[in-house]
Amino acid sequence: MKIGNVEISGNVILAPMAGITNVAYREFMKPFGAALTYTEMVSDCGLIYENKETYKYLQTSPMEHPVAIQIFGGKKESLYQAIKIIESQNIDYDFIDINLGCPVPKVTKTGAGAAWLKRKDELSEMMKLLTRVSQKPVMAKIRIGWDDNSINVEEIVTILQEAGVALITIHPRTRNQLYAGKANYERIKDIKQIMRIPLVISGDIFTLDDAIKAQTITGAEGIMVARGALGNPYLIKQIDYYFKTGKKLNNPTLQDQINYLRLFAHKLVTLKGEYTAIHELRGIAPHFFKGYSNTKKIKLKLSTEIETFNDLEELLKEIQSSML
Ligand SMILES: Cc1cc2nc3c(=O)[nH]c(=O)nc-3n(C[C@H](O)[C@H](O)[C@H](O)COP(=O)(O)O)c2cc1C
Structure with missing residues (x-):
């Protein structure tokens, strides 16, 4: 697939997820075969008002290209300003993605995220402006409409395409869903049938068969994986490998899962320091052992007790010994 003039080497795309897809996560996931990665969504106002935390989200890694910086905001002027700030920051990135799908009230009440789907004229103006001023190709990520009574995905796709967007990702749920x-x-x-640019499908890709189904029905060039790869990075490899070779790979072993978690933990500790990283891992580590019934107690400990990297290691050893 080609996005603007940039060739993408596969069809599996690592979704943006606020609070999760920081640069450590993306560096960890990339080698499994993520052809394109996204930052977490970045607030335009956070950049304009020089919020330190917001600027951290802009960090990219040399090993993850191509990478998209995703921004959100409710006004064309502030989104424009955010792009100019990003361009002034000496950041190595390949695309700008505009978040037109976030359903969270805190975001939509400012006119951002999925709230744009209700303002077609303004959306068209905003997108035309951004595609004109951005030095990098602009992409967009949408839902199919605001609610069941206002599904307008065809109109939105047409507007975006006419505005010069290079790729559209669709998560086929409504905002209200x-x-x-x-x-x-x-x-x-x-x-x-109405698209001249690549389509990426997002939503409920938890297994290779889900990916095959979504791709077969929609004809999408790209398959975006979000929650399904959280704690199951090998899913990306399975999808990538299948679409390149037609062959299906076996699921990873419990030992593989332990190794993956350890590797990710190292990267997160390097990025955020031990205290923050290990506390964030409380929410993520249990996902690596989804579906393993004999790890129930350890999953609970992972989600409530770990304070240090050493605590994590001890629990991983416990899991390892339970395998003997
Ligand atoms: C915790 C979480 C955070 C998310 N953050 C973002 C975000 O920052 N930007 C965005 O466009 N979508 C975001 N999404 C939506 C996902 O990118 C994806 O479209 C959605 O989860 C459906 O895919 P899935 O069923 O594979 O998870 C987020 C989803 C989750 C679960």
Whole structure:
């Protein structure tokens, strides 16, 4: 697939996830075959008002290219300013992505995220401006509409495409659905017929078979993986390998999962320091042992007790010995 003039070497795309897809996570995931990565969503106002935390989200790694910086905001002027700030920062990145799908009230009440789906004229103006002024290709990530009574995905895709967007990711749920129900691939099964640019499908890709199904129904060039790869990085490899060779790889072993978690923990500690990293890992580490019934107690300890890297190591040893 080609995005603007940039060739992408595979079709598996690591989704943006606020609070998770920091540079350590992306560096960890990239070697599994993520063809394109995204930063967490970055607030335009956070950049304009020089919020230190916001600037941290802009960090990219030399080994992750191509990488998209995703921004969100409710006004065209502030999004424009944010792009100019990013361009002044000496950051190595390949694309700007505009978040038009975030359903969280804190975001939508400012007019940002999925709230743009209700303002078609303003959206068109905003996107035309951003594609004109950005030095890098601009992409967009959307939902299919605000609610069941206002599904307007075809109109939105047309607006974005006419504005010069280089790629569109669709998460086929409405804003009001949040994460309830199922991603509705069928609803966008014909969308490729009106698209001249690549389509990425996002939503409910938890297994290789989910990826095959989503791709078959929608004809998408790219498959975005978010929650499904959290604690299961090998899913990316399985999807990438299948679409390149037609062959299916076995699932990873428990020992593999232990090794992956250890590697990710090292990277997160290097980025954030031990205290913050280990506390963040409380929310992430248990995902590495999803589906392993004999790890229930240890998962609870991982999510509530770890304070240091050593605590994590001790629990990993416990899991290892339970395998003997
Ligand atoms: C914790 C979390 C944070 C997310 N943050 C973002 C974000 O910053 N930007 C964005 O466009 N989507 C975000 N999403 C949406 C995902 O990128 C993805 O579209 C959605 O989760 C559906 O895919 P999945 O079913 O594979 O998880 C987030 C999702 C989750 C679960």
